[in-house]
Amino acid sequence: MIYSYIYSSASDENFNEEQLIKLHEAAAQKNKEFDISGYLTFKNDIFIQYIEGPEKSIKQLIENIKKDKRHHIKHDIVLPIREDRLFGDWSMRYIDYNSLIEIGYHELLETIFFSIDNQIFSDEEVIQKINQMLHQIASTMKE
Numbered sequence: 705m706i707y708s709y710i711y712s713s714a715s716d717e718n719f720n721e722e723q724l725i726k727l728h729e730a731a732a733q734k735n736k737e738f739d740i741s742g743y744l745t746f747k748n749d750i751f752i753q754y755i756e757g758p759e760k761s762i763k764q765l766i767e768n769i770k771k772d773k774r775h776h777i778k779h780d781i782v783l784p785i786r787e788d789r790l791f792g793d794w795s796m797r798y799i800d801y802n803s804l805i806e807i808g809y810h811e812l813l814e815t816i817f818f819s820i821d822n823q824i825f826s827d828e829e830v831i832q833k834i835n836q837m838l839h840q841i842a843s844t845m846k847e
């Protein structure tokens with residue numbers, strides 16, 4: 705049983721490339737220890753991260769991430785339990801934002817988050833759209 709969570713957050717620090725690399729390296733190392741996989745992307749002071757793994761590890765990491773003063777969450781969704789991981793090989797893959805533009809990631813996420821705020825889609829529709837997007841990212845990045 706795999707627990708998973710996706711969020712966007714606004715950074716409260718000016719992250720330069722070096723800080724970003726450090727944050728990513730520390731995250732990847734810790735995630736390996738706690739059997740967590742996922743990806744992180746960053747653009748215009750906005751992080752988007754997806755994490756998946758065992759219940760205990762994911763719940764603890766969500767708590768840590770929410771407490772972290774370097775950013776604050778804008779949108780987040782706890783996804784339904786899944787049978788398999790989507791990003792099994794990546795303890796925390798850093799995805800360059802530009803490579804996500806081609807698959808319409810930004811527009812899609814904006815639409816999904818807008819729709820959550822305005823209750824345009826049902827919860828089921830939101831989850832379905834997010835899962836479609838995650839599958840697409842996972843398969844695109846494997847190539």
Ligand SMILES: Cc1cc2nc3c(=O)[nH]c(=O)nc-3n(C[C@H](O)[C@H](O)[C@H](O)COP(=O)(O)O)c2cc1C
Pocket residue numbers: 713727730731732734735744751753755765768769770772774775796
């Ligand atoms: C955008 C962002 C993403 C993060 N991603 C992870 C992550 O994937 N894994 C992780 O262990 N910590 C991550 N962190 C750090 C946690 O918020 C927290 O600092 C860390 O888990 C605490 O670890 P410690 O108890 O070993 O100091 C992230 C922080 C930020 C700001």
